[in-house]
Amino acid sequence: MNGHAVVTLGFTRPVYAHELRPGDVFAFPDAPSTPLTVAHVKKTGLSADLTLLNLTVHGRDEPLHLPANTPVKALRMLRTVSLACLLCRKSQDIDLDLPHDGEPLSLVCADHVPDLDELTENE
Ligand SMILES: [Zn+2]
Structure with a gap:
């Protein structure tokens, strides 16, 4: 996940x-x-x-x-970047390929992102 x-x-x-x-x-x-x-x-x-x-x-x-x-x-340029969650400040390591994924700006961790599979099942 x-x-x-x-x-x-x-x-x-x-x-x-x-x-x-x-x-x-x-x-x-x-x-x-x-x-x-x-x-x-x-x-x-x-x-x-x-x-x-x-x-x-x-x-x-x-x-x-x-x-x-x-x-x-x-x-x-594969880089592991540590970002703090915007909402709870919990920091998380993210792997990015900078030229393809872009420069990391902000992160919202999994605690606040609804699980897409669950959403579709509940509909
Ligand atoms: Zn969070």
Whole structure:
């Protein structure tokens, strides 16, 4: 049973390379049809303003080196987000694929969401 209801915002904000984690799928804006799956991320801080990423992607021997603030197009970013219920403040972990599901905004837990199966039976 999956009774909670999550309100999400469309995932329209820009995503930067430093947000990527192993397992994420992304593309560069100038090659949107070439999805890359992140295998490993290593960050190297060069100065207060500049962090370089050493990004290993599946299927490529050479890691990519890019500044942490490089804009990327996120295709899959699975994240577990903890949200507090709007009505009772009970917090709950929600799994979201941000580019598809959107950014989590608020949650109403299963305690306040009527069970749809029960509703139809009672009619
Ligand atoms: Zn609740």
